Amino acid sequence: MDLSSESVKRILSRYKFRDVAIEELQKVNRVYPDMKLLVGAYTFSDSSQRDLLKLVGNVPVRYRGRSYNLPIQLWLLDSFPFTPPICLLRPTANMVIREGKHVNAKGRIFLPALHNWDHPKSSVTGLLMEMIAKFEEEPPLGMKSTGDGNDPSELLAFVSQLNITEGGNRPDQSVNKVSVIGGGDLGMAAVLSIMAKGFVDKLILIDIPESSTKGGTVDLEIFKLPKVQVSKDLSASAGSKVVVVTANAWSEEQSYVSVVQTNVDLYRRIIPSLAQLSPAAVLLIASQPVDIMTHVAWRQSCFLPTHVIGAGCNLESERLSYFLNVALLAKTTNKQAWVIGELSDNKVTVWGNGGSSGDKQQALIPVSSSTKPLMDRAFDMLKGKGQRSWSVGLSIADITHSILTDQKKTHSITTLAQGWGGIGLEVFLSLPCVLGVNGSTRLAGVALSPEDDAKLRESVTSLSNFFMQLRM
16 A cells, blocks of 8 residues: 555545554555545535545455455545545446445445444444444345356356345245334334334334433343344445434424424434435335425435325324214224324314225315314314324324335325425425235225315415525
8 A cells, every 4th residue: 555656645645534544544554555535526415526535445255165355445534533434335347236235336435333323432444344244244246247158257247146046935025024213112112013004014213312212221131022123323224115313313403493403413324324225115204293294204215206205194083083083973883094394283174985995996075064063073072082102103103004014005105296186386284095016005095175175375485494404
């Protein structure tokens, strides 16, 4: 490793902790003498570029008794070594990236050592040791087939695909894996409710340090539950079909905007990573305020709006239908009713057309003068029920169940409302949506009464104005 070249010295002089960075690079050189230190222009996600140092070389990986050299590059930010490297695979033209738990489709590497980086406890040599260990469990590169069967390099492609079905285990794609982010009362309630439904193969509870909603995870580690794993590392969520976010990071700021901004800042640190680790997942948001935070998660994840939803008014809607059918109509009908709009005093109600909840022809009917007294009585019964952690946890489990089992059940969940019922602004509201493995599908809009329409429009304006005050 050449630290004396003019180009390296020129870039290194711009590093904030130059002497500490040199010391760290010398340690790397002692363990990995073939690793090269080069200068290059790194392009960030906002398309800006910066000249940085990068370590380029191979890491030795053993798989089934054979050794392979996997090409990697580590970009070193100017605050290195107090910030972790940006780690990428460096596949050659005849290699293919195998997307997995620790590598995305673009070759970006995600490891616990990166997520928990804390110099001087953390080091590049320690990072590379973990990288080797993880890649020996799941090789991230394979070789494109030459078709003649005589190329020894094809052995890597062969062995790198064995472990997904070995030992009778099912491929990851068929595993119903759910991750819950946030270890507070709601996170615990969600975990226990989801497990009680009995449709999950693996459930990960991640207690992130930045969240103010903590507690309970230690008890889960003591009184272990089958299929439940507790972690503090976001990478444990990789390959999830549903990612539930219950974490909040409430501050002691005086203004409401400042308080919510702390949650936005927390999301900025976790949502992009969660999206990269589980690119096919449905994000289910339960952080507060749910209408705003679902909007934030959608922006930060870059997912389709069908794959970012919030718990919204599902709990109120299920309660409303229960009160209508059991308490007021004595089970003589099976009426569907939904609470829609903002999770506030501006909520409004609509009927279903009498079809089953999973009926693709299900349509919405506004509350008429003849049905309003009945709906008002049921709505009054909702007052005072509140949203306790255990009740919201049951609602989260209900939504998750519909997604994983492709139930095509209609739920009133937080979704992108733009275009529904003439709404022109980009806001998220609770609307009836059919849920399944492909996410959410909104039911068509309906003409509301002038009073209800005014409530919905007020929420749209209020939410849009509030969202504009937040720093994404």
